[in-house]
Amino acid sequence: xxxxxxxxxxxTNRITFIEIYKKKIDGKRVLFLQIPSSLGVVVxxxxxxxxxxxxxxxxxxxxxxNHIQYRNNDWSEELIDRGEAHLNPKMNPGVI
Numbered sequence: 498x499x500x501x502x503x504x505x506x507x508x509t510n511r512i513t514f515i516e517i518y519k520k521k522i523d524g525k526r527v528l529f530l531q532i533p534s535s536l537g538v539v540v541x542x543x544x545x546x547x548x549x550x551x552x553x554x555x556x557x558x559x560x561x562x563n564h565i566q567y568r569n570n571d572w573s574e575e576l577i578d579r580g581e582a583h584l585n586p587k588m589n590p591g592v593i
């Protein structure tokens with residue numbers, strides 16, 4: 498489980514994983530990190546908070562960080578239904 502420790506060392510407060518899933522997409526190995534909900538906490542990787550700007554992955558801007566920090570509901574629950582096919586071990590046996 499060296500991968501778990503190495504990744505946790507790079508995440509905000511060494512957040513732990515519920516599960517790590519791996520999948521091949523377009524011939525590339527992709528890891529999905531399932532982390533617990535962290536209401537009001539911006540999770541950073543290597544001290545950078547990432548977000549999406551259209552199809553690009555970019556540093557999260559200050560306005561979006563504030564929105565996350567002061568939000569009083571868990572937006573990630575809204576995304577689970579759309580992403581469940583990738584995260585559900587029964588649909589994707591590639592659990593690490």
